[in-house]
Amino acid sequence: LREIDGCYLPVIRVPHDQEEEFRGRSDWSARPDDILICAYPKSGTHWLWEIACMLLNGNAERIHLMKEMSMVECLSRSGLDSMTSPRVLNTHLYYGQIPEDFKRKQCKMIYILRNPRDVAVSFFNHHTRLLDYEYDGNWQQYLPRFIEGKVDYGSWFDYVVDWETTMNKNQQNPAHVVTYEDLQKDCVKEVSRLATFLKTEGTATLYADIAEQCNFKKMKKEKDPLEDTTEWKDHKPGMYRKGVVGDWKNWFTVAQSDMFDTVYKEKLNNVTLPVPYT
Numbered sequence: 504l505r506e507i508d509g510c511y512l513p514v515i516r517v518p519h520d521q522e523e524e525f526r527g528r529s530d531w532s533a534r535p536d537d538i539l540i541c542a543y544p545k546s547g548t549h550w551l552w553e554i555a556c557m558l559l560n561g562n563a564e565r566i567h568l569m570k571e572m573s574m575v576e577c578l579s580r581s582g583l584d585s586m587t588s589p590r591v592l593n594t595h596l597y598y599g600q601i602p603e604d605f606k607r608k609q610c611k612m613i614y615i616l617r618n619p620r621d622v623a624v625s626f627f628n629h630h631t632r633l634l635d636y637e638y639d640g641n642w643q644q645y646l647p648r649f650i651e652g653k654v655d656y657g658s659w660f661d662y663v664v665d666w667e668t669t670m671n672k673n674q675q676n677p678a679h680v681v682t683y684e685d686l687q688k689d690c691v692k693e694v695s696r697l698a699t700f701l702k703t704e705g706t707a708t709l710y711a712d713i714a715e716q717c718n719f720k721k722m723k724k725e726k727d728p729l730e731d732t733t734e735w736k737d738h739k740p741g742m743y744r745k746g747v748v749g750d751w752k753n754w755f756t757v758a759q760s761d762m763f764d765t766v767y768k769e770k771l772n773n774v775t776l777p778v779p780y781t
């Protein structure tokens with residue numbers, strides 16, 4: 504991990520030769536029709552990005568691109584400028600770290616939240632299975648690290664509080680909030696809700712098709728060939744791991760869950776966002 508301008512970023516996302524580019528991002532230009540998906544890592548960004556791209560394209564055909572290619576922190580300024588509109592971008596940066604022009608131009612933002620205990624489990628598997636991290640700690644060692652925010656992009660708690668205080672309360676950008684759990688519960692409904700926010704034209708059949716094309720099994724099967732297997736432990740890509748709600752119950756001990764609860768209550772005291780937490 505490296506710290507650039509107060510952001511903890513994985514070296515694989517922002518290689519050393521792109522550091523200056525990243526530092527200059529406050530000057531990057533946005534376009535009024537840009538759409539920005541904002542999420543703490545492991546919250547379902549790939550899923551939502553795929554859905555949003557299909558809605559914009561007006562069909563349920565798979566997007567044969569990797570989400571990472573439209574990730575603000577992985578792009579160079581010229582890479583961003585060369586993308587065709589409308590651009591569906593994504594980022595794990597805090598609201599305050601996003602290039603200012605996205606705020607000035609009032610770009611639409613989609614914010615996805617997921618139960619932080621499931622996020623912790625998913626991130627643990629990400630960190631231990633993606634070889635570049637060289638992390639070999641066990642779950643017991645990892646959880647306090649996650650809670651303290653000693654991971655890429657910092658603390659989940661700070662991320663949510665940042666969004667609440669800078670974005671949610673002030674309504675700086677038009678924003679649509681969705682949860683991973685609601686996507687699991689009724690994906691068609693969430694696709695339709697998102698279409699209303701994005702003002703894309705579509706039918707109930709299209710929304711159902713999109714939900715079907717983006718189901719976990721299909722995305723796992725079709726996306727894997729795009730992931731470089733050599734980057735993963737045992738050559739098994741892990742971006743699409745389990746794709747369920749509540750896996751945390753298989754990992755947390757009662758003591759770990761209690762510890763998490765204490766921090767959660769303390770830090771998220773004033774948050775009004777619909778954080779899934781059961």
Ligand code: A3P
Pocket residue numbers: 542543544545546547548549550621624625626628717718719720722742743744745746747750
């Ligand atoms: P798990 O590790 O719990 O399986 P992100 O895209 O933000 O990195 O989030 C990754 C998490 O979303 C992983 O969670 C991944 O399996 C899950 N995921 C990705 N696509 C999904 C889909 N179509 N349906 C359900 N879960 C999905």
